[in-house]
Amino acid sequence: MEASPVPVPPSPEARPRRSGYRRLPVQQRREQLIAVALELFASRPPDEVSLDDVAAAAGASRPLVYRYFAGGKQQLYEAALRTAAQELTSRFTVPLAGTPTEQLAAVLESYFAFVAEHDAGYSALLRGGSVVETQRTSAIVDDVRRAALKRTLRHLGVREAGPRLTLLVRSWIAVVEGASLTWLDEGRVLPVGELRDWLVDQFMAMAAATALHDPQTAQTLTTLLALEGPDAPRAARLREALGG
């Protein structure tokens, strides 16, 4: 997401017709309107952002915004959501270096940066009950969850996940989402580094609980522990917490 409208100087043939207006190429104007909308949705829930707010913040007229988004605020919201979803999905890329849990920590850090950036919009979207929420917006969110599932399974070296391993990863993703919402709700008082480490420990712990019910997860966890190094310190600390 761009933090500010694209700073393009008006070309001689595209002089502003009214003070404060600038002509931008179609695709650029579209992206600018989406960027401005995302910025507004980040500071206020989508229900409290009007099309006029977006037009004003973009230095554009209401009719101009309608020319790009004939469906009005709903269409603009969905376009903005799609842009944000693409950006979030691109952040799921796992770094090459590090043990599996170090790599997981790096992806989580990038995820929390996204959450911090989109704040109110992220919160309203996942919390539900907004007037802009439709089956289409739910489908976009589900696509992101599916991408996160796929990426995590690939990270674990799993090709065909059975129902129990899938349930484990889906559950962990739900825990990540819930933790990020709680983090925003509570004014970000919990340090991101602690949440990140807590979520990595949760992954290992939840995998262990699932391994008790599923040979595929047990095998995956064994491989993961081996990659963590000879002492797998996170696992050792978990065993200790369990009275070991």
Place this chain on the structure above:
Amino acid sequence: MEASPVPVPPSPEARPRRSGYRRLPVQQRREQLIAVALELFASRPPDEVSLDDVAAAAGASRPLVYRYFAGGKQQLYEAALRTAAQELTSRFTVPLAGTPTEQLAAVLESYFAFVAEHDAGYSALLRGGSVVETQRTSAIVDDVRRAALKRTLRHLGVREAGPRLTLLVRSWIAVVEGASLTWLDEGRVLPVGELRDWLVDQFMAMAAATALHDPQTAQTLTTLLALEGPDAPRAARLREALGG
């Protein structure tokens, strides 16, 4: 929830005015309409249930349903949701006998029975994107989650939970919700008993992961493990899965 309309024989002064219609006392009629609506919402998503469907299934006219629910389907849906929420909350009661994890298992069993009963309605509600979803319906769902949180903390013997212990219990509740949705999605192929035990193991594992970051959770887990008996077999199996 009643499985069928309340079977009250018409009294002499309340003869059916039209074939198939029965006069019921106000409160009883209201409850009957809600029960019928809940039954319909269980087999089809709320978006696919019309007020006419409810009237037909209740053996009532459309105007009669409107007399009770002037706000139409939305109001009826919210009333039905409130009834279901009350019923679910009442199921959070923990049995007196058993170890903490046995008690947790009993509550989970009761929860899954509720999920099975409300099926499509439960699924649509938690999945989001339905046209009947509003800030009011989200608030009702949040109240149920808050009740589950409170009850679980009380079960753990915690009076004032800090942010980390609260996050743990909230996260586990999210895992329970997610698992129940997956269970419905997949045509209930995973045995309820296995899911129940998996969720109990998840609780213990997630508590252990949180204990690494929070003295209050560490203390609570130590107390719980002591109550599980001298060998705490679930904890021992988790340690083993973690390479212990």
